[in-house]
Amino acid sequence: MAAEKSRPFTPVAAPRFPTYHTASDLPPQARIICEILATTPVHEVEARLAAAQIQLTPEIIPRVLKLSYNNPSTAAKFFRWSGLALQHTGYSWNLMVDLLGKNQLFEPMWEAIHSMKKEGLLSLTTFVSVFENYCVTGRFDEAVMTFEVMEGYDVQPDTVAVNSLLSAMCREENQTVKALEFFERIKAKIPPDADSFAILLEGWEKEGNVAKAKCTFEEMVICVGWSPQYMFAYDAFLNTLVRGSNADEAIKFLHIMKGKKCLPGLRFFSNALDIFVKQNDLAHAVAMWDVMTGGGVLPNLMIYNTMIGLLTRNNDIDGAFRLLDSMAYDGAFPDSLTYNMIFECLIRNKKVREVVMFYNEMIKNEWPPTPQNFTDAIKMMFSGDDPEMAVEMWKYMSKNNISPRDDSANAVLLGLCNLVRLTDLRRFAEKMIDEGIIICESTMTKVRNAFLKEGRSGRETYDHISSKWKSAYLKT
Known part of the structure; x- marks a missing residue:
């Protein structure tokens, strides 16, 4: 397999592909071969392999190839060398084609495909790999050309092949239009199925193209009708509408789908609801909820x-x-x-x-x-003429050791200050300090003011509380 002349290969730095370094349960013979391929100059590979005197088995070859994508030149040498001792399986050939394609060595990749044809080992899997590797590198015309020559290699270009190429195109950024161009040319010769439309709809969803999604969905309904089995297509279409600020149309289509007993699944409803939450769009969320529950979809x-x-x-x-x-x-x-x-x-x-x-x-x-809700509720109870419930809430927090409860404790003390319930104020303040709860300085100021209104006895009480508070504060 000669190196590609028109486009020199630049080795890709690991760890772009898996390597033998991290592979578990790798047979010792396979590990030795992988190390040879990773560390030996190309012209010495065959000699090193021969000197290693490894007993090759059909299982070792694919294991080695899977872990040698970072070393395409030496992997090709190994493949040729091992083929002298063992007849390669279709699986090993497909790995070799994919390895070369992943490394953009397209000329030797095609040489491998020609060899596979002679051996009668070509399959759709081979061409799917070629589609993907051309599309990843932006060579969409070459990918389409590959589809067009499949028959010449005795592989039938059927709907599955069409969908494989559409999928490879749509996975790339902003290339659904290219996929649509291919789809328009081929659909008269090879009728599309629901998966064909689902792939395009997922592409439009990724790109946020509402207008194209509508056209594709309308054609899908005409060509393949309605079925609960087409859920992925429905999800993609509706997601595109919702994300594209077309919630009214999404709700309209949901009503139609409900009538056809083809409502989407929870994936769509969950995604759409998240979008409505971000937009604080309660009206559309409620409308969607009614369709969902009315159509028998149970929310989790x-x-x-x-x-x-x-x-x-x-x-x-x-x-x-x-x-x-x-x-x-x-x-x-x-x-x-x-x-x-x-x-x-x-x-x-x-x-x-x-x-x-x-x-x-x-x-x-x-x-x-939650501790924060306890604090807010206690504050509201004191200001809402139900201080006993505020105290009840605090007692529950204390008894059940709910923490942090410093904010709630301060809220209780402030509430008691405002109500001038000095007996309770003293009791709670001392107990809180004993429990190590942090009483704020501003709260202590309010406590002092409440007690000072009671004259000398009040001052003595406050001094006692203050002494305990300062002692606890110094300890911390």
């Missing part, structure tokens, strides 16, 4: 939480409660995140009575508030 916990998060962000408390009530019916049981998003929303909207009721439900279901 993650999707429920995403939707509840969007509802609570927009202060739609009733909507959040409706979803919370429906979760168990869909087998998606609420977790800490579910409860805390709703709890936070209730606090933010100063729903004192609802906060108390929901807090009790959270404790009953063993999903307590």
Whole structure:
């Protein structure tokens, strides 16, 4: 296999391809050969291989080739040398073709293909490798030419071959138009299937081309109809619409798909909902949710939480409660995140009575508030005429060792200061200091002011608390 003259090969630095250095369970003979190929000049390879006196087996050859992509010239020497002792399998030939193609040695690659034809070992797998390696290097015309000459090599260019070339093209950046050009030329001769359209739609999705996606989807419906089996195509099309700010059309198509019993799966709904969350688009999220659940698609916990998060962000408390009530019916049981998003929303909207009721439900279901939500709830309870519940929350935190609770402790002390509940203030302050909780200097100022209003006895009480606080502060 002569080296390509028109385009000299520049060796690619490892670790572009896997090497024998990191291969596990590699037979000793294969490892020795790999090391020879990696460290020996090309003109000495055959002599080194012969001197090693390795007993070749059909299994060793592909193992060596897979780990020698970084050494194409010596790998080619090994392939030729080993072929004198053993007849290469079609699998080994395909590896050699791929190795040469990956290294842009296209002339020797074609020489290998000619040899495979003589041996009767060519298959579609061979040509798929050629498609991919041409497309990776931007040689799309050569990839199409390869497809066109397949029949001359006794390999039928069928729909699978078409899809393989389309896929190789669409994987490259902004090349779906090239794939479409090939598709338009070939579709009259080789009818496309659903996979053909799915590949193009995924290409348009990656490129964000809404107009082309619509055209391709319309043609797909005409050519292959509707089927739940075409889910990947539907997902790609709808994702393109949603990401392209065409949510109204996406909802319209979802209604059509629902009528055809061809709704997409959770992959699409999850992706679309994430986009609506980023856009804070509650209206389209709700519309999509109604189609999804009305069509029998069961949302999982993650999707429920995403939707509840969007509802609570927009202060739609009733909507959040409706979803919370429906979760168990869909087998998606609420977790800490579910409860805390709703709890936070209730606090933010100063729903004192609802906060108390929901807090009790959270404790009953063993999903307590987060430390931050505890702090915010305690503050709200003191300002919302329910200080006993604030104290109850603090006691729960302390009893269950929920941490960090420094902020909540300071909120309790400030609330008691404002209510001038000095007996409780002293009791809680001393206990908090004993527990090593950090009391802020600003909080201590409020505590001092509250006690000083009580004259001498109040000053003595504060001095006692202050002494303990300073002692604890110095220890830390």
